[in-house]
Amino acid sequence: MSKKTLIIVPAYNEAGSIADVVENIHKHVKDADVLVVDDGSQDRTARKARESGAMVISLPYNMGIGSAVQSGFLFAKEKGYHFAVQVDGDGQHPTSEIPRLLAALENGVDLAIGSRFVQPTNYRPPLLRAVGIKIFSFLTSSIVGKRVYDTTSGFRACGRKAIVLLTETYPHDYPEVEALITLHRNGLRFVEVPVEMNYRQEGKSSISTKAGVYYMLKVTLAVLVAVIKRRNGE
Amino acid sequence: MIEIATHLRIIIGILCFTLVGIIIELIRQNRLKEHYAIIWLLTAVSIFIFGIWPDSLNMISRIVRLHHLTTLFMVAFLFLLAIVLHFTLVISQLFDRNRRLTQEVAWLRFELEQIMQEEKG
Numbered sequence: 484m485s486k487k488t489l490i491i492v493p494a495y496n497e498a499g500s501i502a503d504v505v506e507n508i509h510k511h512v513k514d515a516d517v518l519v520v521d522d523g524s525q526d527r528t529a530r531k532a533r534e535s536g537a538m539v540i541s542l543p544y545n546m547g548i549g550s551a552v553q554s555g556f557l558f559a560k561e562k563g564y565h566f567a568v569q570v571d572g573d574g575q576h577p578t579s580e581i582p583r584l585l586a587a588l589e590n591g592v593d594l595a596i597g598s599r600f601v602q603p604t605n606y607r608p609p610l611l612r613a614v615g616i617k618i619f620s621f622l623t624s625s626i627v628g629k630r631v632y633d634t635t636s637g638f639r640a641c642g643r644k645a646i647v648l649l650t651e652t653y654p655h656d657y658p659e660v661e662a663l664i665t666l667h668r669n670g671l672r673f674v675e676v677p678v679e680m681n682y683r684q685e686g687k688s689s690i691s692t693k694a695g696v697y698y699m700l701k702v703t704l705a706v707l708v709a710v711i712k713r714r715n716g717e
Numbered sequence: 718m719i720e721i722a723t724h725l726r727i728i729i730g731i732l733c734f735t736l737v738g739i740i741i742e743l744i745r746q747n748r749l750k751e752h753y754a755i756i757w758l759l760t761a762v763s764i765f766i767f768g769i770w771p772d773s774l775n776m777i778s779r780i781v782r783l784h785h786l787t788t789l790f791m792v793a794f795l796f797l798l799a800i801v802l803h804f805t806l807v808i809s810q811l812f813d814r815n816r817r818l819t820q821e822v823a824w825l826r827f828e829l830e831q832i833m834q835e836e837k838g
Contacts, residue, residue: 541826550819
């Protein structure tokens, strides 16, 4: 692979898992740089990440996952990376699948989603979440004009065009669905690559029920607004 | 005709001039941006107009067919609503700029650490 690849790992208080994630990435992706974006963690996330051989950008306060990932995009854009892959710092995303996402980019798409629902997997989301996932899938599919199964997966690889676009416009919280609409509206193409994720043992999600309601409302509104938003540079 | 007692007009007049005085002083001390001062100066001017020429309120009342007191509340309410909307716009813009600034600072700090390490090693 001659093209420069950056693996962006947003991490908020992930001192327990970050070293494993970084090591796994190095194991599965040979010639990529790993950038951990420490999103204002209070624990030793930054230090652990640095010790495991990653580059670390520390945000001065907790900015939210979207802003953290966007910091990575900014870095990738300025440093001239061709590809940027987003991998969560909690170990949920299968680093072994990164090469398959990159292969999709090599084939000329602008963004590849590591998708849980294209093929039947072992993942059984709780009822409320399953409903939300269905709604976003339906909304996105109708707007984009093709079937999109997993709109909320944060396991993604971006090509240069997507990096530049998302550096300019990326929501600060719950960014995944809206970003797809933004890409579509700007004429960029994305595909889904089926992957099997590692699920948290305790089943504790970062999104509580109360936050889940906000998530639904915010993302639905954001998606509808994204449709009528002006394109970048217009 | 709406009758306003002379002493009330004087009070309203003093109020307006005080408001204008405060705004000008705040701009002078660099504590208020001229851009945002415009809306406050307009507030003072409108209060002044209603104060010296209360019939203007009557005219609006006739147009919207409300009691003049209700009209007064309506005008004040719409005005406050506009100010709040304006503030929300400003906050959104500040949010975006603050976000980019923070990201750039974090990135520059990373670059600085790299350079310092190279010099050391």
